[in-house]
Amino acid sequence: MDDRIYFDHAATTPLDPRVRAAMEPFESCAFGNPSSLHREGRIARDAVETARAQVADLIGSSPDEITFTASGTEADNLAVLGLVASGAKARVVASAIEHPAVLKPLRHLADSGVEVDLLPPDEEGIIRPGVLLEALRRPASLISVMAANNVTGVLQPVAELAAVAKERGALFHTDAVQAAGKVPLDVNRMHVDMLALSAHKLHGPKGVGALFVRAGVRLRPVILGGGQERGLRSATENVAGIVGMGEAAAIAKREMAAEASRLVGLRDRLLDGIRAAVPNAYLIGHSYRRLPGHLCLGFAGQEGEAIRLLLALDEAGAAVSSGSACSADHAGEPSYILRAMGFDPIRARGSLRLTLGRFSTECEVDRFLEILPQAVSALRPVATHAAFGVRL
Secondary structure, eight states: TTEEEOBBBBOOOOOOHHHHHHHHHGTTTOOOOTTSSSHHHHHHHHHHHHHHHHHHHHTOOOOOGGHHHHHHHHHHHHHHHHHHHOOOOOOOOOOOOOOOOHHHHHHHHHHHOEEEEOOOOOSSSSSOOOHHHHHTTTTOEEOOOSSBBBOOOOOOOOOHHHHHHHTOOEEEEEEOOOTTTTTHHHHHHHHOOOEEEEGTTTSOOOOEEEEEEEEOOOOSSSSSOOGGGGGGOOOOOOEEEEEEEEHHHHHHHHHHHHHHHHHHHHHHHHHHHHHHHHHEEEEOOOSSBBBTEEEEEETHHHHHHHHHHHHHHHHHHOOOOSGGGGGGGGTTSOOOHHTTTTTOOTTGGEEEEEEEOOOOHHHHHHHHHHHHHHHTSSSSSOOOOOOOOOEE
């Protein structure tokens, strides 16, 4: 990627060359349809099943509990809409800071008469188990809380929340798109019933995702057709993409511990440098309960300048994000996630998201620390030095 700095891995990750190599045969000579009975079809089917086992191994599930989809968004839709459509009692409880892949299906259900309640996070961006316990004074069929927030990077106490859900007889779904491959996930230790993943967030290809569905949980498909993926997701499988997701999952499982340690080191180096060079910067979200390479920052008194800052950094050769890439069309609007955390509308416009990945380097961090102070100082003067959030 020439000499540009790419610090937007929460939006998407570059394809690992090892993943590309694993995919290549299935984009050329091994092109069979995995539903066909001939040799070419069997080769494709074997590749899909190998990938299914690799994805299952990443999260501690059985391969037959993995359903491949076209994206993490589709996986979330299948979990939420598929469960409620299956005839489950219609009350759903979710966090107010879910990705739109969960919130928009919930809005659709609410418009159809399903009762939907949203749980607020605390000021550090965490959904506390006591808040869920209070919400479950009345029965619910499904609880949905993401494993890691896409804007703040904050890790949620999923195992504790799922335990509360189990005590109250509710199923638990978690959107683990941001967390998978970055932090350890074990569906049995976490007590979750459904978990969504996306390949392109862990150095795999775009256009493929997966949903873990615990054995015994009944879903109704949201895409109908030829009955592929055991009837849960009709359409001819994207064999090359699925192979890529499997290889990406295997690499992540094998290298996760070392990579997480390396990313925490880079993240801390970045924090230390920002602390020294940009006094009005503050950290948004919990100070350490966050993804290894994820920072969400505000700049006290300059929050309204976030888009200008992003564009200045882009011009200087650094790709970062202001909040979620999925909300780019609404970049000037307050973040609903930060609003839920108690930020006022002005401050809720002002986050800068820096997310590191497998190919990020110390050199890039040091170069960014030269670019950022210059970009911040070029913005309008700071109106107030009162910092909000967690001080760096």
